[in-house]
Amino acid sequence: MKVGLVLEGGAMRGLYTAGVIDTFLKEKIDVDTIIGVSAGALFGMNYKSKQIGRVLRYNKAYVGNKDYMGVYSFLKTGNVMNEEFCFEKLIDDLDPIDYQSYQESPVDFYAVVTNLQTGKAEYKLLDTLDNYDQVEYLRASGSMPFVSHIIQVNGHEYLDGGCSDSIPIKKMLEMDVDKIIVVLTRPLDYRKKPSNKHLNKLFYHQYPHFVETLNNRYLNYNASLDLITKLEKEKKIFVLRPSQLIPIGRLEKDKEVIQQMYDLGVSDCNNQLENLKKYLRG
Known part of the structure:
Protein backbone atom coordinates (compact mmCIF):
# COMPACT_ATOMS: atom_id res chain seq x y z
CA MET A 1 0.00 0.00 0.00
CA LYS A 2 1.30 3.43 -0.97
CA VAL A 3 0.36 6.61 0.88
CA GLY A 4 0.33 10.15 -0.52
CA LEU A 5 0.55 13.33 1.54
CA VAL A 6 -0.68 16.73 0.29
CA LEU A 7 0.62 19.78 2.15
CA GLU A 8 -1.08 23.15 1.66
CA GLY A 9 1.00 26.31 1.99
CA GLY A 10 0.09 29.49 3.85
CA ALA A 11 3.36 31.10 5.00
CA MET A 12 3.59 30.93 8.82
CA ARG A 13 0.31 29.01 9.02
CA GLY A 14 2.60 26.22 7.86
CA LEU A 15 3.72 25.82 11.47
CA TYR A 16 0.53 23.78 11.80
CA THR A 17 1.87 21.46 9.11
CA ALA A 18 5.21 21.30 10.91
CA GLY A 19 3.43 20.05 14.02
CA VAL A 20 1.62 17.41 12.00
CA ILE A 21 4.67 16.06 10.17
CA ASP A 22 6.73 15.97 13.37
CA THR A 23 3.98 13.86 14.91
CA PHE A 24 3.98 11.61 11.84
CA LEU A 25 7.71 11.05 12.28
CA LYS A 26 7.40 10.36 16.00
CA GLU A 27 4.47 7.98 15.50
CA LYS A 28 6.04 6.33 12.44
CA ILE A 29 3.26 7.30 10.05
CA ASP A 30 4.97 6.39 6.78
CA VAL A 31 4.15 8.07 3.47
CA ASP A 32 5.54 7.34 0.02
CA THR A 33 4.79 10.52 -1.92
CA ILE A 34 4.54 14.14 -0.77
CA ILE A 35 3.35 17.13 -2.78
CA GLY A 36 4.10 20.36 -0.95
CA VAL A 37 3.06 23.87 -1.91
CA SER A 38 4.96 26.98 -0.79
CA ALA A 39 5.40 26.66 2.98
CA GLY A 40 4.11 23.11 2.63
CA ALA A 41 7.19 22.37 0.53
CA LEU A 42 9.65 24.42 2.61
CA PHE A 43 8.50 22.85 5.86
CA GLY A 44 7.45 19.48 4.47
CA MET A 45 10.92 18.61 3.20
CA ASN A 46 11.86 18.00 6.84
CA TYR A 47 9.72 14.85 6.76
CA LYS A 48 11.96 13.46 4.02
CA SER A 49 15.11 14.45 5.95
CA LYS A 50 13.58 13.09 9.19
CA GLN A 51 14.42 16.22 11.22
CA ILE A 52 11.86 16.40 14.00
CA GLY A 53 11.50 19.87 15.51
CA ARG A 54 13.68 21.68 12.98
CA VAL A 55 10.98 23.96 11.54
CA LEU A 56 9.81 25.16 14.94
CA ARG A 57 13.37 25.50 16.20
CA TYR A 58 14.72 27.71 13.44
CA ASN A 59 11.59 29.84 13.20
CA LYS A 60 11.65 30.61 16.91
CA ALA A 61 15.40 31.19 16.82
CA TYR A 62 15.51 33.55 13.84
CA VAL A 63 12.05 35.06 13.41
CA GLY A 64 13.29 38.22 15.11
CA ASN A 65 16.30 38.46 12.81
CA LYS A 66 15.69 41.25 10.30
CA ASP A 67 17.72 39.34 7.70
CA TYR A 68 15.33 36.37 7.83
CA MET A 69 12.07 37.86 6.61
CA GLY A 70 10.00 41.00 6.70
CA VAL A 71 10.03 44.62 5.55
CA TYR A 72 13.78 45.07 6.06
CA SER A 73 14.57 42.06 3.89
CA PHE A 74 12.12 43.25 1.22
CA LEU A 75 13.61 46.75 1.09
CA LYS A 76 17.15 45.40 1.10
CA THR A 77 16.83 42.50 -1.33
CA GLY A 78 13.45 42.79 -3.06
CA ASN A 79 12.38 39.55 -1.37
CA VAL A 80 10.24 39.45 1.74
CA MET A 81 12.05 36.17 2.50
CA ASN A 82 15.80 36.76 2.35
CA GLU A 83 17.11 34.24 -0.19
CA GLU A 84 20.71 34.23 1.02
CA PHE A 85 19.67 33.77 4.64
CA CYS A 86 17.02 31.10 3.99
CA PHE A 87 18.70 29.05 1.28
CA GLU A 88 22.35 29.39 2.20
CA LYS A 89 23.02 30.42 5.80
CA LEU A 90 20.05 28.65 7.36
CA ILE A 91 20.04 25.31 5.55
CA ASP A 92 23.83 24.98 5.32
CA ASP A 93 25.09 26.54 8.54
CA LEU A 94 22.67 27.82 11.19
CA ASP A 95 20.31 24.82 11.24
CA PRO A 96 21.48 22.52 8.44
CA ILE A 97 19.37 20.17 6.41
CA ASP A 98 20.51 16.57 6.79
CA TYR A 99 21.33 16.12 3.11
CA GLN A 100 22.37 12.49 3.51
CA SER A 101 19.14 11.51 5.24
CA TYR A 102 17.13 13.49 2.68
CA GLN A 103 18.77 11.76 -0.28
CA GLU A 104 18.61 8.28 1.26
CA SER A 105 14.90 8.60 2.05
CA PRO A 106 12.67 6.62 -0.35
CA VAL A 107 9.95 9.29 -0.15
CA ASP A 108 9.16 10.99 -3.48
CA PHE A 109 8.97 14.69 -2.66
CA TYR A 110 7.42 17.17 -5.09
CA ALA A 111 7.32 20.96 -4.86
CA VAL A 112 4.64 22.88 -6.76
CA VAL A 113 5.73 25.94 -8.75
CA THR A 114 3.83 28.27 -11.07
CA ASN A 115 5.18 28.88 -14.58
CA LEU A 116 4.66 32.58 -15.35
CA GLN A 117 4.62 32.10 -19.12
CA THR A 118 1.88 29.47 -19.08
CA GLY A 119 0.21 30.30 -15.79
CA LYS A 120 0.11 26.59 -15.04
CA ALA A 121 1.32 24.55 -12.10
CA GLU A 122 4.37 22.33 -12.47
CA TYR A 123 5.30 19.58 -10.04
CA LYS A 124 9.04 19.21 -9.54
CA LEU A 125 10.53 16.06 -8.06
CA LEU A 126 13.20 17.06 -5.54
CA ASP A 127 15.23 13.92 -4.90
CA THR A 128 18.39 15.75 -3.87
CA LEU A 129 18.95 19.26 -2.54
CA ASP A 130 22.57 19.22 -3.68
CA ASN A 131 21.32 20.01 -7.18
CA TYR A 132 21.16 23.75 -8.01
CA ASP A 133 18.00 23.50 -10.11
CA GLN A 134 16.14 21.61 -7.40
CA VAL A 135 17.00 24.19 -4.76
CA GLU A 136 15.77 26.89 -7.14
CA TYR A 137 12.48 25.05 -7.61
CA LEU A 138 12.12 24.83 -3.84
CA ARG A 139 12.82 28.55 -3.62
CA ALA A 140 10.30 29.28 -6.36
CA SER A 141 7.59 27.27 -4.62
CA GLY A 142 7.73 29.69 -1.68
CA SER A 143 8.31 32.92 -3.63
CA MET A 144 5.11 34.84 -2.95
CA PRO A 145 3.92 37.14 -5.75
CA PHE A 146 4.31 40.90 -5.36
CA VAL A 147 6.97 40.54 -2.64
CA SER A 148 9.48 38.19 -4.30
CA HIS A 149 11.81 38.18 -7.27
CA ILE A 150 10.86 35.90 -10.13
CA ILE A 151 12.94 32.70 -10.09
CA GLN A 152 14.52 31.66 -13.38
CA VAL A 153 15.39 28.01 -14.03
CA ASN A 154 16.49 26.72 -17.44
CA GLY A 155 14.96 29.65 -19.29
CA HIS A 156 11.61 29.46 -17.50
CA GLU A 157 10.25 31.88 -14.91
CA TYR A 158 8.52 30.74 -11.75
CA LEU A 159 6.76 31.94 -8.60
CA LYS A 192 -11.01 32.15 -0.45
CA LYS A 193 -12.21 35.49 -1.83
CA PRO A 194 -11.30 37.11 -5.18
CA SER A 195 -8.02 39.02 -5.44
CA ASN A 196 -7.53 42.51 -6.87
CA LYS A 197 -7.54 42.06 -10.65
CA HIS A 198 -6.17 45.55 -11.27
CA LEU A 199 -3.22 44.92 -8.97
CA ASN A 200 -2.53 41.56 -10.62
CA LYS A 201 -2.44 43.17 -14.06
CA LEU A 202 -0.38 46.13 -12.87
CA PHE A 203 2.39 43.91 -11.49
CA TYR A 204 2.39 41.11 -14.06
CA HIS A 205 1.02 42.57 -17.31
CA GLN A 206 3.93 40.92 -19.17
CA TYR A 207 2.54 37.54 -18.17
CA PRO A 208 -1.15 37.49 -19.23
CA HIS A 209 -1.60 33.77 -18.49
CA PHE A 210 -0.22 34.27 -15.00
CA VAL A 211 -2.57 37.24 -14.45
CA GLU A 212 -5.49 35.03 -15.44
CA THR A 213 -4.28 32.38 -13.00
CA LEU A 214 -4.12 34.93 -10.18
CA ASN A 215 -7.60 36.20 -11.05
CA ASN A 216 -9.02 32.68 -10.95
CA ARG A 217 -7.08 31.48 -7.94
CA TYR A 218 -10.03 31.77 -5.54
CA LEU A 219 -12.22 29.70 -7.86
CA ASN A 220 -9.63 26.93 -8.18
CA TYR A 221 -8.90 27.00 -4.45
CA ASN A 222 -12.54 26.71 -3.45
CA ALA A 223 -13.11 23.98 -6.05
CA SER A 224 -10.25 22.01 -4.50
CA LEU A 225 -11.84 22.44 -1.07
CA ASP A 226 -15.18 21.21 -2.41
CA LEU A 227 -13.50 18.14 -3.90
CA ILE A 228 -11.64 17.46 -0.66
CA THR A 229 -14.86 17.74 1.36
CA LYS A 230 -16.59 15.31 -1.00
CA LEU A 231 -13.77 12.76 -0.91
CA GLU A 232 -13.49 13.11 2.87
CA LYS A 233 -17.20 12.36 3.32
CA GLU A 234 -16.77 9.31 1.08
CA LYS A 235 -13.84 8.24 3.29
CA LYS A 236 -11.56 8.11 0.26
CA ILE A 237 -9.07 10.53 1.79
CA PHE A 238 -8.11 11.61 5.32
CA VAL A 239 -7.98 15.32 6.14
CA LEU A 240 -6.24 17.16 8.95
CA ARG A 241 -7.14 20.82 9.36
CA PRO A 242 -6.91 23.36 12.23
CA SER A 243 -9.61 22.62 14.80
CA GLN A 244 -9.64 26.25 15.85
CA LEU A 245 -8.71 29.62 14.42
CA ILE A 246 -5.40 31.00 15.65
CA PRO A 247 -4.82 34.54 14.32
CA ILE A 248 -1.36 34.30 12.79
CA GLY A 249 0.21 36.70 10.30
CA ARG A 250 1.78 35.50 7.08
CA LEU A 251 5.08 36.81 8.46
CA GLU A 252 4.28 36.27 12.14
CA LYS A 253 7.09 37.26 14.52
CA ASP A 254 5.44 36.51 17.87
CA LYS A 255 7.13 33.36 19.14
CA GLU A 256 4.17 32.48 21.35
CA VAL A 257 1.79 32.54 18.38
CA ILE A 258 4.24 30.45 16.35
CA GLN A 259 4.39 27.92 19.18
CA GLN A 260 0.58 27.88 19.45
CA MET A 261 0.19 27.13 15.74
CA TYR A 262 2.73 24.32 15.93
CA ASP A 263 1.14 22.91 19.09
CA LEU A 264 -2.28 22.91 17.41
CA GLY A 265 -0.86 20.78 14.60
CA VAL A 266 0.56 18.35 17.15
CA SER A 267 -2.63 18.13 19.24
CA ASP A 268 -4.97 17.86 16.24
CA CYS A 269 -2.82 15.09 14.79
CA ASN A 270 -2.65 13.22 18.09
CA ASN A 271 -6.41 13.53 18.54
CA GLN A 272 -6.98 12.02 15.09
CA LEU A 273 -4.16 9.48 15.25
CA GLU A 274 -6.29 6.39 15.84
CA ASN A 275 -8.75 7.43 13.13
CA LEU A 276 -5.84 8.02 10.77
CA LYS A 277 -4.33 4.61 11.50
CA LYS A 278 -7.73 3.00 10.98
CA TYR A 279 -8.04 4.76 7.60
CA LEU A 280 -4.58 3.60 6.55
CA ARG A 281 -5.36 0.01 7.56
CA GLY A 282 -8.69 -0.03 5.72
Missing part, protein backbone atom coordinates in the same frame (compact mmCIF):
# COMPACT_ATOMS: atom_id res chain seq x y z
CA ASP A 160 4.78 30.46 -5.71
CA GLY A 161 3.04 27.19 -6.50
CA GLY A 162 0.06 28.32 -4.47
CA CYS A 163 -0.91 30.72 -7.25
CA SER A 164 -1.85 27.87 -9.59
CA ASP A 165 -2.54 24.86 -7.36
CA SER A 166 -2.87 25.73 -3.69
CA ILE A 167 -4.05 22.26 -2.65
CA PRO A 168 -2.87 19.70 -5.24
CA ILE A 169 -5.43 17.01 -4.48
CA LYS A 170 -6.18 16.41 -8.17
CA LYS A 171 -2.49 15.84 -8.91
CA MET A 172 -2.18 13.40 -6.02
CA LEU A 173 -5.20 11.47 -7.31
CA GLU A 174 -3.19 10.91 -10.51
CA MET A 175 -0.25 9.49 -8.56
CA ASP A 176 0.41 5.83 -7.86
CA VAL A 177 -0.96 5.89 -4.31
CA ASP A 178 -3.70 3.95 -2.53
CA LYS A 179 -4.38 6.28 0.40
CA ILE A 180 -4.21 10.08 0.58
CA ILE A 181 -3.71 12.35 3.59
CA VAL A 182 -4.36 16.07 3.12
CA VAL A 183 -3.05 18.66 5.58
CA LEU A 184 -4.84 22.01 5.32
CA THR A 185 -3.84 25.18 7.15
CA ARG A 186 -7.28 26.83 7.25
CA PRO A 187 -10.28 25.82 9.39
CA LEU A 188 -13.24 23.91 7.96
CA ASP A 189 -15.45 26.88 7.06
CA TYR A 190 -12.79 28.89 5.18
CA ARG A 191 -13.36 29.96 1.58
Whole structure:
Protein backbone atom coordinates (compact mmCIF):
# COMPACT_ATOMS: atom_id res chain seq x y z
CA MET A 1 0.00 0.00 0.00
CA LYS A 2 1.30 3.43 -0.97
CA VAL A 3 0.36 6.61 0.88
CA GLY A 4 0.33 10.15 -0.52
CA LEU A 5 0.55 13.33 1.54
CA VAL A 6 -0.68 16.73 0.29
CA LEU A 7 0.62 19.78 2.15
CA GLU A 8 -1.08 23.15 1.66
CA GLY A 9 1.00 26.31 1.99
CA GLY A 10 0.09 29.49 3.85
CA ALA A 11 3.36 31.10 5.00
CA MET A 12 3.59 30.93 8.82
CA ARG A 13 0.31 29.01 9.02
CA GLY A 14 2.60 26.22 7.86
CA LEU A 15 3.72 25.82 11.47
CA TYR A 16 0.53 23.78 11.80
CA THR A 17 1.87 21.46 9.11
CA ALA A 18 5.21 21.30 10.91
CA GLY A 19 3.43 20.05 14.02
CA VAL A 20 1.62 17.41 12.00
CA ILE A 21 4.67 16.06 10.17
CA ASP A 22 6.73 15.97 13.37
CA THR A 23 3.98 13.86 14.91
CA PHE A 24 3.98 11.61 11.84
CA LEU A 25 7.71 11.05 12.28
CA LYS A 26 7.40 10.36 16.00
CA GLU A 27 4.47 7.98 15.50
CA LYS A 28 6.04 6.33 12.44
CA ILE A 29 3.26 7.30 10.05
CA ASP A 30 4.97 6.39 6.78
CA VAL A 31 4.15 8.07 3.47
CA ASP A 32 5.54 7.34 0.02
CA THR A 33 4.79 10.52 -1.92
CA ILE A 34 4.54 14.14 -0.77
CA ILE A 35 3.35 17.13 -2.78
CA GLY A 36 4.10 20.36 -0.95
CA VAL A 37 3.06 23.87 -1.91
CA SER A 38 4.96 26.98 -0.79
CA ALA A 39 5.40 26.66 2.98
CA GLY A 40 4.11 23.11 2.63
CA ALA A 41 7.19 22.37 0.53
CA LEU A 42 9.65 24.42 2.61
CA PHE A 43 8.50 22.85 5.86
CA GLY A 44 7.45 19.48 4.47
CA MET A 45 10.92 18.61 3.20
CA ASN A 46 11.86 18.00 6.84
CA TYR A 47 9.72 14.85 6.76
CA LYS A 48 11.96 13.46 4.02
CA SER A 49 15.11 14.45 5.95
CA LYS A 50 13.58 13.09 9.19
CA GLN A 51 14.42 16.22 11.22
CA ILE A 52 11.86 16.40 14.00
CA GLY A 53 11.50 19.87 15.51
CA ARG A 54 13.68 21.68 12.98
CA VAL A 55 10.98 23.96 11.54
CA LEU A 56 9.81 25.16 14.94
CA ARG A 57 13.37 25.50 16.20
CA TYR A 58 14.72 27.71 13.44
CA ASN A 59 11.59 29.84 13.20
CA LYS A 60 11.65 30.61 16.91
CA ALA A 61 15.40 31.19 16.82
CA TYR A 62 15.51 33.55 13.84
CA VAL A 63 12.05 35.06 13.41
CA GLY A 64 13.29 38.22 15.11
CA ASN A 65 16.30 38.46 12.81
CA LYS A 66 15.69 41.25 10.30
CA ASP A 67 17.72 39.34 7.70
CA TYR A 68 15.33 36.37 7.83
CA MET A 69 12.07 37.86 6.61
CA GLY A 70 10.00 41.00 6.70
CA VAL A 71 10.03 44.62 5.55
CA TYR A 72 13.78 45.07 6.06
CA SER A 73 14.57 42.06 3.89
CA PHE A 74 12.12 43.25 1.22
CA LEU A 75 13.61 46.75 1.09
CA LYS A 76 17.15 45.40 1.10
CA THR A 77 16.83 42.50 -1.33
CA GLY A 78 13.45 42.79 -3.06
CA ASN A 79 12.38 39.55 -1.37
CA VAL A 80 10.24 39.45 1.74
CA MET A 81 12.05 36.17 2.50
CA ASN A 82 15.80 36.76 2.35
CA GLU A 83 17.11 34.24 -0.19
CA GLU A 84 20.71 34.23 1.02
CA PHE A 85 19.67 33.77 4.64
CA CYS A 86 17.02 31.10 3.99
CA PHE A 87 18.70 29.05 1.28
CA GLU A 88 22.35 29.39 2.20
CA LYS A 89 23.02 30.42 5.80
CA LEU A 90 20.05 28.65 7.36
CA ILE A 91 20.04 25.31 5.55
CA ASP A 92 23.83 24.98 5.32
CA ASP A 93 25.09 26.54 8.54
CA LEU A 94 22.67 27.82 11.19
CA ASP A 95 20.31 24.82 11.24
CA PRO A 96 21.48 22.52 8.44
CA ILE A 97 19.37 20.17 6.41
CA ASP A 98 20.51 16.57 6.79
CA TYR A 99 21.33 16.12 3.11
CA GLN A 100 22.37 12.49 3.51
CA SER A 101 19.14 11.51 5.24
CA TYR A 102 17.13 13.49 2.68
CA GLN A 103 18.77 11.76 -0.28
CA GLU A 104 18.61 8.28 1.26
CA SER A 105 14.90 8.60 2.05
CA PRO A 106 12.67 6.62 -0.35
CA VAL A 107 9.95 9.29 -0.15
CA ASP A 108 9.16 10.99 -3.48
CA PHE A 109 8.97 14.69 -2.66
CA TYR A 110 7.42 17.17 -5.09
CA ALA A 111 7.32 20.96 -4.86
CA VAL A 112 4.64 22.88 -6.76
CA VAL A 113 5.73 25.94 -8.75
CA THR A 114 3.83 28.27 -11.07
CA ASN A 115 5.18 28.88 -14.58
CA LEU A 116 4.66 32.58 -15.35
CA GLN A 117 4.62 32.10 -19.12
CA THR A 118 1.88 29.47 -19.08
CA GLY A 119 0.21 30.30 -15.79
CA LYS A 120 0.11 26.59 -15.04
CA ALA A 121 1.32 24.55 -12.10
CA GLU A 122 4.37 22.33 -12.47
CA TYR A 123 5.30 19.58 -10.04
CA LYS A 124 9.04 19.21 -9.54
CA LEU A 125 10.53 16.06 -8.06
CA LEU A 126 13.20 17.06 -5.54
CA ASP A 127 15.23 13.92 -4.90
CA THR A 128 18.39 15.75 -3.87
CA LEU A 129 18.95 19.26 -2.54
CA ASP A 130 22.57 19.22 -3.68
CA ASN A 131 21.32 20.01 -7.18
CA TYR A 132 21.16 23.75 -8.01
CA ASP A 133 18.00 23.50 -10.11
CA GLN A 134 16.14 21.61 -7.40
CA VAL A 135 17.00 24.19 -4.76
CA GLU A 136 15.77 26.89 -7.14
CA TYR A 137 12.48 25.05 -7.61
CA LEU A 138 12.12 24.83 -3.84
CA ARG A 139 12.82 28.55 -3.62
CA ALA A 140 10.30 29.28 -6.36
CA SER A 141 7.59 27.27 -4.62
CA GLY A 142 7.73 29.69 -1.68
CA SER A 143 8.31 32.92 -3.63
CA MET A 144 5.11 34.84 -2.95
CA PRO A 145 3.92 37.14 -5.75
CA PHE A 146 4.31 40.90 -5.36
CA VAL A 147 6.97 40.54 -2.64
CA SER A 148 9.48 38.19 -4.30
CA HIS A 149 11.81 38.18 -7.27
CA ILE A 150 10.86 35.90 -10.13
CA ILE A 151 12.94 32.70 -10.09
CA GLN A 152 14.52 31.66 -13.38
CA VAL A 153 15.39 28.01 -14.03
CA ASN A 154 16.49 26.72 -17.44
CA GLY A 155 14.96 29.65 -19.29
CA HIS A 156 11.61 29.46 -17.50
CA GLU A 157 10.25 31.88 -14.91
CA TYR A 158 8.52 30.74 -11.75
CA LEU A 159 6.76 31.94 -8.60
CA ASP A 160 4.78 30.46 -5.71
CA GLY A 161 3.04 27.19 -6.50
CA GLY A 162 0.06 28.32 -4.47
CA CYS A 163 -0.91 30.72 -7.25
CA SER A 164 -1.85 27.87 -9.59
CA ASP A 165 -2.54 24.86 -7.36
CA SER A 166 -2.87 25.73 -3.69
CA ILE A 167 -4.05 22.26 -2.65
CA PRO A 168 -2.87 19.70 -5.24
CA ILE A 169 -5.43 17.01 -4.48
CA LYS A 170 -6.18 16.41 -8.17
CA LYS A 171 -2.49 15.84 -8.91
CA MET A 172 -2.18 13.40 -6.02
CA LEU A 173 -5.20 11.47 -7.31
CA GLU A 174 -3.19 10.91 -10.51
CA MET A 175 -0.25 9.49 -8.56
CA ASP A 176 0.41 5.83 -7.86
CA VAL A 177 -0.96 5.89 -4.31
CA ASP A 178 -3.70 3.95 -2.53
CA LYS A 179 -4.38 6.28 0.40
CA ILE A 180 -4.21 10.08 0.58
CA ILE A 181 -3.71 12.35 3.59
CA VAL A 182 -4.36 16.07 3.12
CA VAL A 183 -3.05 18.66 5.58
CA LEU A 184 -4.84 22.01 5.32
CA THR A 185 -3.84 25.18 7.15
CA ARG A 186 -7.28 26.83 7.25
CA PRO A 187 -10.28 25.82 9.39
CA LEU A 188 -13.24 23.91 7.96
CA ASP A 189 -15.45 26.88 7.06
CA TYR A 190 -12.79 28.89 5.18
CA ARG A 191 -13.36 29.96 1.58
CA LYS A 192 -11.01 32.15 -0.45
CA LYS A 193 -12.21 35.49 -1.83
CA PRO A 194 -11.30 37.11 -5.18
CA SER A 195 -8.02 39.02 -5.44
CA ASN A 196 -7.53 42.51 -6.87
CA LYS A 197 -7.54 42.06 -10.65
CA HIS A 198 -6.17 45.55 -11.27
CA LEU A 199 -3.22 44.92 -8.97
CA ASN A 200 -2.53 41.56 -10.62
CA LYS A 201 -2.44 43.17 -14.06
CA LEU A 202 -0.38 46.13 -12.87
CA PHE A 203 2.39 43.91 -11.49
CA TYR A 204 2.39 41.11 -14.06
CA HIS A 205 1.02 42.57 -17.31
CA GLN A 206 3.93 40.92 -19.17
CA TYR A 207 2.54 37.54 -18.17
CA PRO A 208 -1.15 37.49 -19.23
CA HIS A 209 -1.60 33.77 -18.49
CA PHE A 210 -0.22 34.27 -15.00
CA VAL A 211 -2.57 37.24 -14.45
CA GLU A 212 -5.49 35.03 -15.44
CA THR A 213 -4.28 32.38 -13.00
CA LEU A 214 -4.12 34.93 -10.18
CA ASN A 215 -7.60 36.20 -11.05
CA ASN A 216 -9.02 32.68 -10.95
CA ARG A 217 -7.08 31.48 -7.94
CA TYR A 218 -10.03 31.77 -5.54
CA LEU A 219 -12.22 29.70 -7.86
CA ASN A 220 -9.63 26.93 -8.18
CA TYR A 221 -8.90 27.00 -4.45
CA ASN A 222 -12.54 26.71 -3.45
CA ALA A 223 -13.11 23.98 -6.05
CA SER A 224 -10.25 22.01 -4.50
CA LEU A 225 -11.84 22.44 -1.07
CA ASP A 226 -15.18 21.21 -2.41
CA LEU A 227 -13.50 18.14 -3.90
CA ILE A 228 -11.64 17.46 -0.66
CA THR A 229 -14.86 17.74 1.36
CA LYS A 230 -16.59 15.31 -1.00
CA LEU A 231 -13.77 12.76 -0.91
CA GLU A 232 -13.49 13.11 2.87
CA LYS A 233 -17.20 12.36 3.32
CA GLU A 234 -16.77 9.31 1.08
CA LYS A 235 -13.84 8.24 3.29
CA LYS A 236 -11.56 8.11 0.26
CA ILE A 237 -9.07 10.53 1.79
CA PHE A 238 -8.11 11.61 5.32
CA VAL A 239 -7.98 15.32 6.14
CA LEU A 240 -6.24 17.16 8.95
CA ARG A 241 -7.14 20.82 9.36
CA PRO A 242 -6.91 23.36 12.23
CA SER A 243 -9.61 22.62 14.80
CA GLN A 244 -9.64 26.25 15.85
CA LEU A 245 -8.71 29.62 14.42
CA ILE A 246 -5.40 31.00 15.65
CA PRO A 247 -4.82 34.54 14.32
CA ILE A 248 -1.36 34.30 12.79
CA GLY A 249 0.21 36.70 10.30
CA ARG A 250 1.78 35.50 7.08
CA LEU A 251 5.08 36.81 8.46
CA GLU A 252 4.28 36.27 12.14
CA LYS A 253 7.09 37.26 14.52
CA ASP A 254 5.44 36.51 17.87
CA LYS A 255 7.13 33.36 19.14
CA GLU A 256 4.17 32.48 21.35
CA VAL A 257 1.79 32.54 18.38
CA ILE A 258 4.24 30.45 16.35
CA GLN A 259 4.39 27.92 19.18
CA GLN A 260 0.58 27.88 19.45
CA MET A 261 0.19 27.13 15.74
CA TYR A 262 2.73 24.32 15.93
CA ASP A 263 1.14 22.91 19.09
CA LEU A 264 -2.28 22.91 17.41
CA GLY A 265 -0.86 20.78 14.60
CA VAL A 266 0.56 18.35 17.15
CA SER A 267 -2.63 18.13 19.24
CA ASP A 268 -4.97 17.86 16.24
CA CYS A 269 -2.82 15.09 14.79
CA ASN A 270 -2.65 13.22 18.09
CA ASN A 271 -6.41 13.53 18.54
CA GLN A 272 -6.98 12.02 15.09
CA LEU A 273 -4.16 9.48 15.25
CA GLU A 274 -6.29 6.39 15.84
CA ASN A 275 -8.75 7.43 13.13
CA LEU A 276 -5.84 8.02 10.77
CA LYS A 277 -4.33 4.61 11.50
CA LYS A 278 -7.73 3.00 10.98
CA TYR A 279 -8.04 4.76 7.60
CA LEU A 280 -4.58 3.60 6.55
CA ARG A 281 -5.36 0.01 7.56
CA GLY A 282 -8.69 -0.03 5.72
